[in-house]
Amino acid sequence: MTTGHSELLREATDTALAAAIRAPSPHNSQPWRFEVCPGRIDVLLDRSRVLQVVDPDGKEARIACGAALFNIRAALRSARLTTTTELKPATENPDLQATVRVTGQPYEPTAEDLLLAAAVEFRHTNRYTFTDRPVSDEIRNELVYAAREEGGQLVTLDEPAQLDALAGLVSGADEAQRRNAGFRTELARWTTRLGERDEGVPIEVGGPRPSTDGLFAVGPLRTNGDAGRTRRPLPLVGVLTTHTNSDEDLLRAGQALQCVLLTATSWDVRAAFLSQPVEVAETGRALRNLVAATGQPQVVLRFGYSSVALPTPRRPVSAVSRYL
Numbered sequence: 010m011t012t013g014h015s016e017l018l019r020e021a022t023d024t025a026l027a028a029a030i031r032a033p034s035p036h037n038s039q040p041w042r043f044e045v046c047p048g049r050i051d052v053l054l055d056r057s058r059v060l061q062v063v064d065p066d067g068k069e070a071r072i073a074c075g076a077a078l079f080n081i082r083a084a085l086r087s088a089r090l091t092t093t094t095e096l097k098p099a100t101e102n103p104d105l106q107a108t109v110r111v112t113g114q115p116y117e118p119t120a121e122d123l124l125l126a127a128a129v130e131f132r133h134t135n136r137y138t139f140t141d142r143p144v145s146d147e148i149r150n151e152l153v154y155a156a157r158e159e160g161g162q163l164v165t166l167d168e169p170a171q172l173d174a175l176a177g178l179v180s181g182a183d184e185a186q187r188r189n190a191g192f193r194t195e196l197a198r199w200t201t202r203l204g205e206r207d208e209g210v211p212i213e214v215g216g217p218r219p220s221t222d223g224l225f226a227v228g229p230l231r232t233n234g235d236a237g238r239t240r241r242p243l244p245l246v247g248v249l250t251t252h253t254n255s256d257e258d259l260l261r262a263g264q265a266l267q268c269v270l271l272t273a274t275s276w277d278v279r280a281a282f283l284s285q286p287v288e289v290a291e292t293g294r295a296l297r298n299l300v301a302a303t304g305q306p307q308v309v310l311r312f313g314y315s316s317v318a319l320p321t322p323r324r325p326v327s328a329v330s331r332y333l
């Protein structure tokens with residue numbers, strides 16, 4: 010390997026790690042670590058950062074690791090490097106989630122690869138009211154395709170009755186969580202003030218669990234000129250599912266999630282998470298029935314347009330990575 014090549018590889022690795030830490034994570038807990046050697050990045054779960062109340066089995070933490078993994082792959086692809094990815098490699102270390110290797114073959118990035126990699130720094134969770142501008146069918150189809158590309162399925166709820174049912178599950182689960190003292194303590198621990206910490210969600214940008222009021226609202230009724238009837242455009246809401254809840258499928262869910270979110274960002278569409286019904290056991294079962302036959306629900310997302318998008322802080326790459 011020439012010096013020039015190893016310098017390029019080192020630069021691409023640094024860019025990939027900078028992208029990895031921009032991934033979403035529950036309460037911005039950033040439950041990941043990275044171990045790096047030339048041509049290889051290992052993604053590890055940081056168990057000390059798994060949220061004990063909302064995520065006792067570490068499922069959401071593994072989804073977050075999967076999202077970080079997608080950002081690494083996207084950054085390396087846009088640096089013209091071919092990669093292979095192994096999920097849950099056989100190893101003594103149970104924290105190891107995935108290994109990305111650079112093969113040495115050059116890669117010609119597609120326009121889509123470049124768009125997704127460029128979207129990483131502009132993707133922020135929406136914590137504000139959406140405008141009433143509907144998301145087009147074309148974009149909806151792109152989001153569904155993005156999930157499928159990464160081994161997930163984005164099931165959109167296209168019937169008003171399904172949306173009503175989901176709204177009921179979200180508010181029921183939200184109330185159950187807010188009645189739980191352990192949930193409130195955990196939430197307080199991850200609710201921060203701007204500039205105070207490099208983890209958690211500052212109250213100034215909405216906090217880790219903004220109000221779910223109005224998340225399904227889509228503005229006033231519109232008059233349909235031809236028929237003289239009124240209609241209300243439905244909000245775009247999707248449930249991301251995988252076949253099973255295995256560690257590998259949770260990592261696939263995270264990669265599919267990030268591919269969907271970056272695709273949305275590339276269209277200027279923002280997403281809000283509604284994890285409450287996945288996190289509470291009873292509503293989780295009802296949610297499975299709602300998306301019947303399509304597998305295990307992992308993440309619920311509302312998509313739309315919003316004028317504000319504020320970033321949340323991150324721990325620096327140096328605090329979460331180690332060069333071996």
Ligand SMILES: Cc1cc2nc3c(=O)[nH]c(=O)nc-3n(C[C@H](O)[C@H](O)[C@H](O)COP(=O)(O)O)c2cc1C
Pocket residue numbers: 031032033034035036037038069070072073076132133134135136209210217218219282283284285308319320321
């Ligand atoms: C698996 C998962 C579940 C999440 N659930 C919620 C949620 O229920 N409500 C919410 O507002 N944000 C949720 N988030 C978003 C995080 O709070 C957000 O990613 C984190 O604060 C970092 O902010 P950013 O996404 O704007 O970079 C979730 C993120 C992940 C990965």
